[in-house]
Amino acid sequence: MTNTLERLVVRHAHRVPVPDGPAGAGGTAARRFDAALMSAGFKLSGDLLDALSGLAGDAVDGLAGRVLPVVREMVGDHVRHNVYFRDFPHGVPDTLDFWVSCLVGALADPEADVEIVNGSLNLLSLPKYGKYLHTYEEMLAAHDELVAGAGDRLTVLHAGRPVAAEAERLFLALAGSATPLTEEELDVLRELAAHCTDAVPDAIPVRENRALINRVRVAEGGDLLLDTVTDVLRLACALSLGDVTLAEPTEFLLTRRERRALLAGLDAVVRDSPAKLGDVAAHRERWKRLGERLHPHEYPRWPHARDVFAVARGEKKAPSFAGRVEALLGAGDVPGAAKLAANAPGVLFRSLDRLLRTDPDASGAVLDAAEGAAGQVSGRVLLSVREHLLNRTRKAKGTRVFANRTGRGVALPDTRPPLDPAAFRRLKDLLDDEVRRRLPAPAHLVVDPAVLDVALPLSGKATASGLGVLPRGSLSPVDGELLRFFVYWKQREYRTDYDLSALMLDRDYGNPQWLSYTSLRKVGGEHSGDITEAPDGASEFINLSLRKVKASFVIPQVNVYSGEGFDDVEESFFGFMVRDGEQAGRPFEPRTVRMKSDLHGPARVALPLAFVRGKEGDWHAKWMHLHLRGGFAFNAVEGNRVTTATLTRAVIERRYLTVRYLVDLMEPRQLTVLDGVPLPDEPVTFVGLDRPDGLPEGSEAFTLRNLRDLIPA
Incomplete structure (x- = not known):
């Protein structure tokens, strides 16, 4: 269990708990650990390197063996990224020439069964189409080693306290969040809550978080935090391992002890404030189903709880608060x-x-x-x-x-x-x-300008889980010449084909062009080739030379062409890399990854972000985190280009409240903007994308890990 908690702390706090162990000369092992991390785009902070150097080498090696797989998974380097065209981005043929070569190969194969459907060739019936024709090792041999570039990503891992203390720290941060968490963060909170039973947050503003904490309190026999009847409904979902956001239906599976706790809590809420019965109507059907499981008629000592189910069945009137407001509006008052x-x-x-x-x-x-x-x-x-x-x-x-x-x-x-x-x-x-x-009035506020255009994280629902992911509406610069998108998926049960595409639009969001499996070379870029099944995992890439792109907007997308959706596959994620013009290397190089996000949701087309050309020819990423419903099968960039263009325009032209707004409202006694300026040597309040190495002891830092803490209570 300690390893599980350690993994959560590294992944979600970018802190490495320093293990308790015998002192020793672990400097060599620590430097070896640091070098291995750097190959994945991570690095030990100075404090962490010093702390590990004072431990025995075996303890450092053991820690490295646990942490390295975590960071490689964070960046997407835990799987093998092969490509259809071995020399990608070189050696990508013209689309029509490629299809003809596949057809010629099929005609030369006496065992090939080429399929014609309604007068059109079925590419999937061609023996050489959609399947890797070389091994992963053969692909690696065709590429030179990556030469490190000045713009390569370097994410610093900081020294942490023992695992239990760091887990409690993460638990309190998530539980006390002023904004809703992402789905992944809710899962982390659910797991941490079971291990941090003695930790008590000062406040739990978000109702979903409160439900997960109450679930543990029911098991411990503690007092419940219930203000409304809906709090009780969320708790019932949490106890049944269902959706505490109430977005999806939950099958209520409750023990007798849990039923008693729910009825007692419900009775107390209604007894203290009968007007709260008005909230029942918003989830009437859910209350009916829950009543069938709770059997409130068997517990006469909780009469107020029975009133909730009477309202749900329509046997008792309880006008909702919203209904009373609507009645006054309807009367013109x-x-x-x-x-x-x-x-x-x-x-x-x-x-x-x-x-x-x-x-x-x-x-x-x-x-x-x-x-x-x-x-x-x-x-x-x-x-x-x-x-x-x-x-x-x-x-x-x-x-x-x-x-x-x-x-x-x-x-x-x-x-x-x-x-x-x-x-x-x-x-x-x-x-x-x-x-x-x-807002606080810090004595000395230090701001990394890269964070100023990050949209305020007002809801975790507007952010995907992953590394380097910014909230919807955020704007971040693209500082390289080559842009490379990637998608990876591994099917669980059925043959599954995901297609990576990139839609290009002019400044009026028209004149669409695209890179996809139907357009392998176009508009300054190359597609790595179509992979049509992924029993062992599959990857597709798109490489773009921003200098050659004439469009004003580039919108990468992932289409479910056939098979399992994003919530059904064993694993799937999207990301992008940025490289200098001289950097070659493998198709996937973890040090150049700027963002990697998991793909989730019931829709069939994912639009993670868009790239926008500025007036001076510079490029920025505009984060979208949107999906299109799409069809059950055969989704393609050609078919959704109009809807994609409309959504992209709406996001790009919408104005979002950013970190800059809060910084401008703060009234620090001293302000330092880190634009080539060294860090001060006194404790400060730091606001930036990542905590810098060497931040003075006693400083407070707001980064992507805890940017939500900037939101005032």
């Missing part, structure tokens, strides 16, 4: 609706745009209610409304983008009238003042 909504400040702030549009003459009363309730609204909601205002100016574009919990994206025309300018300014000032009041 906007000031009354705002006054009532102020009893649930989060509901009021999420409804401000609608209230201000419904009756502009009542904007004063609406904003008076908002000012009175602002102090009770979570920081995440305040920032969400502030970001919303960025896209409600008269100059805002006429498209809105929506994404559900699984990243399914839809772009729709924005038909809402603009807000009254005076009301807009008053609300903007209110939000800015309230956020500023809650």
Whole structure:
């Protein structure tokens, strides 16, 4: 179990717990460990190298044997990345010539059974198509070693305390997050909660996190953290190992002890506040199914719990809070609706745009209610409304983008009238003042400029799991000449074909061109070749010379052409590498990987990010984390290019609230921007993508690992 916790700490905190062990001369082993890490794009911090050098060599070697597989998996180097064309990116033929050669080879093979369907050749029936024609070792022999470049990624691993202490630290950070976690982080929290039973977070703002903590408390017989009836429903899902976000249905499987805990908690919530029965209607069918498992009629000592199921069955009336607000709006009483909504400040702030549009003459009363309730609204909601205002100016574009919990994206025309300018300014000032009041005022703030255009992580649902992944809407520079995308998948049971493609668009999001298995060489790039099954795992690559690309936008995508979806395969991930013009090396080189993200979701087309050409010819990545539903089979870039272009335009032209906004609101006594400037030698508050090596002791750091902690409570 210690190894499992150690793995979680390394992967999610980029900290290596220094093991307790005999002192020794482990310097040689530590340097060997460091060199092995560097081949994967990682490095030991100075403090960690010193700590390991003081241990026995065997202890360092044992630690290296556990940590190296973790970091290689983080970057996607734990699998073998072969390519169809052995010399890729060299030696990629013209698409038509390649298909003809495959056909000629099939005609020369007396055992080949070439299939013609509706007058078209079935490529999958050609013996040489879609399968590796050489071994992984033969592919490696065809490529020179990678020469290290100045722009290669180097992720620093820092020294950590013993495993138990680091696991508790990670648990408290995740449990106390002010924003919803990613699916992977929820899984980590679920696992850590079972081992950190003595750790008590100061607060658990996110309801999903609270459900996972309550699950452990039920097992321990401790007090439960329940404020609403929906908290009890989430706990029932957690106890049944189901979806605590309530996005997916859960089959309730509960022991007698768990049923009693749920009914007792439900009874206490309703007894203390009967009005909370109004929340039942939002999940009426789930409550009915849960009632069938809890048998509340068998427990007469908890009568208030029975009321919940009576409301779910329609036997008892309990108007919802939202329904009461809607009734006032339907009667044209906007000031009354705002006054009532102020009893649930989060509901009021999420409804401000609608209230201000419904009756502009009542904007004063609406904003008076908002000012009175602002102090009770979570920081995440305040920032969400502030970001919303960025896209409600008269100059805002006429498209809105929506994404559900699984990243399914839809772009729709924005038909809402603009807000009254005076009301807009008053609300903007209110939000800015309230956020500023809650932000810390550090003595010395040090900022890495690379983080300033990172979108605030207001929800883990807008970020995929992986290495170097930024929230949706973030902008990050591309600092190399060669851009290379990759996808890897391994089928679980059925023959599965994923297709990596790249759509190119001009500055008006038109004139589409693409690189794919149907267009192997085009627009300054090469495709590594189509692999159509992956029993042992398969990879596809696209190589682009940014200097040769004439398009303004490059949108990589992964299409499920046939077989198992992203949630069904044994493993699948996407990423991109950046190389200098002179760097060759293997098709996959972990040191050049800038981003690697797992592919998940029920949709069949993934759009991880887009690359945008700037006015000066420079390139930036715009992070999307979106999916298209696609068809069950035969998804291809040609078929979704219009939808992809529409979604890409909506994301690129939408304005997102970034770290720059919070930095501008902070009022430090001293500000240092790390643009060629050395680190100060005094404790500081650091904000950047990664914690730098040599940060003074006593400093506080906000990085991609814990950027959510910048969100004020």
